[in-house]
Amino acid sequence: MLTTFNNFTSEITFSIASEKDLIDAFRLRDQKKLLLPAGLMFPLRIRSYFTWSEPSGVYTYLVYKNPNWDLPRAVAFKRFDRTGESTGRLCGWCHAYGSSDEVGMLSVAMNSNTSATYILCQNLRCIEKIEEAAALSGKHPEKWIDQLYQRIGLFFEGILNYKQE
Ligand SMILES: [Zn+2]
Numbered sequence: 001m002l003t004t005f006n007n008f009t010s011e012i013t014f015s016i017a018s019e020k021d022l023i024d025a026f027r028l029r030d031q032k033k034l035l036l037p038a039g040l041m042f043p044l045r046i047r048s049y050f051t052w053s054e055p056s057g058v059y060t061y062l063v064y065k066n067p068n069w070d071l072p073r074a075v076a077f078k079r080f081d082r083t084g085e086s087t088g089r090l091c092g093w094c095h096a097y098g099s100s101d102e103v104g105m106l107s108v109a110m111n112s113n114t115s116a117t118y119i120l121c122q123n124l125r126c127i128e129k130i131e132e133a134a135a136l137s138g139k140h141p142e143k144w145i146d147q148l149y150q151r152i153g154l155f156f157e158g159i160l161n162y163k164q165e
Contacts (some may be wrong), residue, residue, distance in 0.1 A: 046065075079105075094127075096126070
């Protein structure tokens with residue numbers, strides 16, 4: 001009998017050889033907004049995905065690589081609301097529930113006219129939230145991590161396939 005446990009992808013790990021490769025993973029429009037964290041050591045070894053925010057907190061960056069992609073892809077998110085209403089929200093990627101302090105609106109420039117907005121964990125803590133929730137409930141996190149990878153992969157495909165102006 002098939003159980004879903006047989007279908008898990010293993011944990012995603014990848015590495016980025018140089019600062020140039022890291023920058024090249026971003027779209028040109030994001031490279032203009034890019035502020036790299038200080039003290040990065042290359043090659044950069046990444047488990048699941050790599051994310052950081054610049055000091056003002058306006059931009060959060062995400063670097064990810066699906067196993068079937070040749071190269072990692074990266075994106076700059078802009079924080080969309082700071083003083084928004086404090087109703088609870090569900091993260092679109094890990095389905096964690098939280099106030100606007102924990103789950104926020106982040107926007108991505110699709111082209112020079114259009115942005116798409118996503119409701120996601122602040123600081124993209126999804127993988128930590130999943131591991132915390134799994135530890136609390138005594139369950140294996142693999143299924144949720146697998147879904148998280150799929151959602152992030154689809155998110156990047158959506159950006160890539162967005163019609164350019
Ligand atoms: Zn999340």
